Amino acid sequence: MDILRVSDLRIGFTVHGLARDVVKGVGLRVPAGKTVALVGESGSGKSVISQAIMGLLPRAGSVTGGEILFRDPLAPDAVIDIAALPREGPGIRALRGGRIGMIFQEPMSSLSPVHTIGNQIEEALLLHRPMPKAQARELIEAMLKRVGFKNPHRASGLYPFELSGGLRQRAMLAMALICQPALLIADEPTTALDVTIQAQVLDLMRDLQTEMGMAILLITHDLGVVANMADEVVVIFHGEIMERGQVEDIFRRPRHPYLKALLKASPHFDMQEGERLVALREARARPPAAAKPAPAPAADAAPLLRVRNLHKTYVTGSRGFFGKGSLSVVKAVNDVGFDIRRGECLGLVGESGCGKTTVSKIVMRAVTADSGEVIFDDGHRRTDVLALEGEALRAFRPRVQMIFQDPVSSLSPRMTVKSILREPLVIHERGEAPGQAERVKALMQDVGLDTRFLNRYPHSFSGGQRQRIGIARALALDPDLIICDEPVSALDVSVQAQILNLLKDLQAERGLTFLFISHNLAVVNYMADRIAVMANGRIVELAPRHTLFTRPVHPYTKALLRSVPFADLDRKLDFKLAAPGGASDDSGWGSAFKHGADDRELTHLALGGGHYVLARPNADVKELVS
Template sequence: MDILRVSDLRIGFTIHGLARDVVKGVSLRVPPGKTVALVGESGSGKSVISQAIMGLLPRAGAITGGEILFRDPLTPGASIDIAGLPSEGREIRALRGGRIGMIFQEPMSSLSPVHTIGNQIEEALQLHRPTPKAQARELIEVMLKRVGFKDPHRAFGFYPFELSGGLRQRAMLAMALICQPALLIADEPTTALDVTIQAQVLDLMRDLQAEMGMAILLITHDLGVVANMADEVVVIYHGEIMESGPVEDIFRRPRHPYLKALLKASPHFDMREGERLVALREARTRPVVASKPAPPQNAAPLLSVSNLRKTYTTGSRKFFGKGTLSTVVAVDDVSFEIRRGECLGLVGESGCGKTTVSKIIMRAVTPDEGSIAFDDGQACTDVLGLRGEALRAFRPRVQMIFQDPVSSLSPRMTVMNILREPLVVHERGEGVEQTARVKALMEDVGLDPRFLNRYPHSFSGGQRQRIGIARALALDPDLIICDEPVSALDVSVQAQILNLLKDLQAERGLTFLFISHNLAVVNYMADRIAVMANGRIVEIAPRHTLFTNPVHPYTKALLKSVPFADLDRKLNFKLVAPGGASDSTHWAPAFRQEENGPALAHLPLGDGHFVLAQAGASVREVA
């Protein structure tokens, strides 16, 4: 008997008096102890279905047909039609968080910022299984230990902002599992996580599933995660099921054109030189025309970063006594070069210092030490030495595409105002010229100029990211820093944005610093790749060399953690980054900084390949 059976489910939304169907006759099942993946793009209806199962549909939404049958293993023979229950009745509240648990996509916005992790988990426990205070604390600490907190007693008192993204997701998992549900709904549980943390969270979900015998409905757009986690797959598009079946059939014998297109849109390590991702809908149909000649081979690097160091002091000072101040080294002796027309990838886990480096280059953060030289072929500029008007005149040369297009675009400005703002600030042209420039930018990124009077909220995630790209291009920069520009996007929209960036690079001769934790994306975009861990660049090499011959143990751990959309190359979760990939105690001695030992240096391995190892170690030994 299936734990969950959804039959001919129809969900409609009424907005401004107009009714619209968003889920159109969906049927799926979740067998006990199995994982069913619901796959599709943003707007396909995945999350709305999960909200309906949990009785959490927004006020504008309503179930207009079909049934959602939940069969609880603790009460065999009986089944509950969730679709027929009042949305705030006693029956649905007993199921929600009790027998059906849910992990939400963004743990920071779904955890209360003013309550500790322990308080929030205890609330879920006391609502469904009233327990004496001391016993409840004991149960919660046991659960925190099971989901991977090293010191659960201390973690009980942490607030969400004190935890990393991976730990916040583990806290969400502990809250969802504290009542031992029969069904766990995981809505994009690893979208914003690094590959190593993602692998650990997925491994944890598999272990807890085997231990508790629960079923999982996994909502995701990452086909690599699906191939490694799912027993059955349901593919949804615009509220309708396109294809469903066992994971073997879906990946080895896909039949529907939409599923085939999704599989082709995912970047992978086996792509040939010059091979292009097949986006479901290209951002634009205009042919690519290379307008800028390639720079000579012996030209000076456009950007030279040398010996950057940045420390932060955390803690609190007291009026009397020493307080609890501690120093964190965010960037430690980082050096690299970016040649004109090149894309340098910068990869690493959250907290490794990638974004701090980008902020230093942008002059948003001041380093403690180091230098940055910008050579446009006519003059060499000391970036960190610029002040006042000289700094203002330099800023258009380096622009940034941000990770989250929602928070980086003002909700109170139209697209016209957003794209005109850089032109106005830097006094580029007059009103008519600026309007013409803005329309040309819209066409460059494949958006209709008729949308210029709209606000950002009326665009999809991929369209908002294209507005962010247009804004970065407005001042004709020499260097664009892309900070995780596609991490929050579906695989199909991701392919569209990556192809657009490559086309713009070919047309305008752009230079990119591409920051990401997705190695497959970096492999598609970058010419050379720098790998960063604990504030230092541990390995740097041409793209092909790094993926075929990684040397540093951290690079190897990152590559081992990437889930492939291929059933013949499944992740061995138990071998992935034991104890955390950036924990240097797991590295070979030659790559560790020992007390009173030789200093670490970048050893040359040939053809532009360097690895951070002890200065006395031989190249042959580390390779």
């Protein structure tokens, strides 16, 4: 039996009096107890279809044709056409949140910041199943326990900002499932999560699906998630279905060129040295071979950046009246050190909260370290970055630039692209106005954007185009080092390939040096020459890219690699083995990798070939490697 059947669905939007179809005759089905994945790029119509099913289309949008038939297993003879229901009538309200649940991509923006988790779940429950508050609280705490909260009573009294990203997503899942829906719509439920947390959330969804017998419509652009979760796959492009079928047929026998291109655009661990991602649309028309490669540095040259013994602690909590209160010290960065050679890309990976971004902010001088050393050596002069102050710091800032994770919030909505790209040149007094205008045009061409777009504002660009503007801004002052902080985590697979290829091309042409921060191991594998793995504020393993992925030694690195979903049906992810307590939980690590009361008991042991692992000094190196 099909829980949901969408036939010839057409959805149009009216903007400034002009009508435009964004979904053009889509048809799909979601059988009872099965998972159907809806796959496509941003702007393909995936989320609009989910909004239509939930009756949540914006005012400018409307269903202009077709049917959305919902068959409730509790009343199989009654079929409801959701498309024909009044927009805010009792019919759609009874279904939405009751028989059809939904979890959204960004739990922080879809949860109320001023209400506790328990209150928000209680509201969803009492709307559809009125009952005494005491009974509702029991059900809520039972559901919170089912979705993985260790202390459900305490969790129900917490606010969303007090939870990590993974726990917020679990709270969203509890809210969507509290009324035991027949259909769960999951719109990019794990995009912003680490691989280990993603594995836990996906495993939880599978367990609850089996337990409750519900159907899932999974909306995603991650083909690894699709291969591990879906029974059927529907591929959509520009509002039209390109291909649909069983997951076996889609991955083993793809037919449509668009689906084949999506599969080739995903970075994976089997890529050969020098192999390039096949982007659907390259960022620049000219081939990278047309550019002259930058000269390689001498083999004995000093590293461009030398970081030693970085420490940063934060004090959390509050001090109450008369000095009473609860204060706790968190070691965000704990004795971190590494080198970055000129022209190389060092990858920095780890779960959220491990200290990656704090390290990058210390190098950028956006955060002040408690202690440590950061030496910048351009071949002519050694600079102690942490000692710089005043005019000396201002003069140094152009040498290190940053590409941020979210291209929307990192670009001013009130400035044109021309103003955004010219601003660094004006601040650092690089040239006169005519020369700056020429430089801005050259930057646009470097990142593959039309110079006619210079007078537009950021909101008129796609996510990938906005990220290219961010890259152009980082290049404006010709930096020696660029820190990339999760630069593609918010982008689709196809746009991600475009941006990664662009960064590699620019690195080859200009001899750029990258510190590339990400939790996506496949992306780091494609970009980095060497990789540092960070856990609980410390670098636990450092190795050349190929060595780290083929011969990982530290249990934390192994847990991260076990949690990566492959877009390959022959290498299904074992969710139970991935990271049951989170990869950074050291209770499962061997004694060789655990410290006692003193952190200094651990040291970085050399395993050969530039491979280092954090372990006890007396640990047997041969035993660790084997």
